[in-house]
Structure formats: C-alpha cells, structure tokens
Amino acid sequence: MVHSYARAKGFTLIEVVVVVVIVGVLAIILVPTLISYISKSKLSTANTNAKLSFEAAAEYCVFSSNNDAPVSVGNYNEICLKSKKIPDEVTYDGKHLEDALLKSMGSKSSKAGYASISVNIRGVPQDARWSGKPGDKYVGSYPKRAGEVSAYDLSY
Numbered sequence: 001m002v003h004s005y006a007r008a009k010g011f012t013l014i015e016v017v018v019v020v021v022i023v024g025v026l027a028i029i030l031v032p033t034l035i036s037y038i039s040k041s042k043l044s045t046a047n048t049n050a051k052l053s054f055e056a057a058a059e060y061c062v063f064s065s066n067n068d069a070p071v072s073v074g075n076y077n078e079i080c081l082k083s084k085k086i087p088d089e090v091t092y093d094g095k096h097l098e099d100a101l102l103k104s105m106g107s108k109s110s111k112a113g114y115a116s117i118s119v120n121i122r123g124v125p126q127d128a129r130w131s132g133k134p135g136d137k138y139v140g141s142y143p144k145r146a147g148e149v150s151a152y153d154l155s156y
Helices: 015-066 097-105
Strands: 075-081 115-120 126-129 139-142
Touching: 015 097, 015 115, 015 139, 075 097, 097 115, 115 139
Parallel strands: none
Antiparallel strands: 075 115, 115 126, 126 139
16 A cells, blocks of 8 residues: 655745744834834925925015015914915015915815914014924924924914
C-alpha cells in the first residue's frame, strides 16, 4: 500500500505572522510621519490664507485712503468669509473692509474660513490671521507666519 500525500498549497502560520509583524512595524513608523505632514499642510494653508486676507485688506485700505476715507484703527475680528452673497462691487469709503475680504476671498463653501485683521494708526493692516473656523487649532498669521499649531488665537 502506497500512500501519496499531496503537498498542501498556501502559507504556513509562521509566514503569515512574519508578514503581519513587518506590516505592523511599518505602520508604527509611518503613521506619525504622515500625521505630521497633514498638520504642516493645514498650517501652511492657514498661513497662505492669512497672507491673502492681509493683501486684500491692504488693497482696500490703500484705495480707501486715496478716496480720503481711511479705515479706522482697530481690530476686525472673526470676519466670516462664508457668504450667500458675494458683493459685486466694493465701496472704498473706509467702512466696508468686510465686503472687500468677501469679494476677494469669500465663498459659499463652508470651508471659506474666518479672517481677523488688525489696522494700525496709519490706516493700513498690521497683521492678519485666518482659520477654518473659530477655535480651530490651525490659525495662520501674516506677515509673521505661524510656525506651530495653536501658536495664535484668531482674535486679537
């Protein structure tokens, strides 16, 4: 009587365990790195949006000043850039900074964000901040860029 044992096809338990361990080690190494890249990307986006809001405010302040209507000194906090109606035209009378920001950066999207602008005694922007929502941990700043998460608050 001759027994013929057919060789079973597939992986052994040891081979499967080794692969699972290797994948686990790679995940432990890669996940924190990827999370770090995501945080840096969100902060970079916030800084870029802060720069855009600063430039829009600066343009508005210059045109208003040229019309002998400088923008008042102060802090314009948490201007919501989400709007159902984006203004077609902006009146450069020193009183419509919010309209200028909406025209430049406004959107109907919920991701439009919030901007805060500080106007100095010369009637020009001194600092701008932007975040996706109030209380967001990614707040960008310009001209001094935020370099880490939670470095700034949106309000002055």
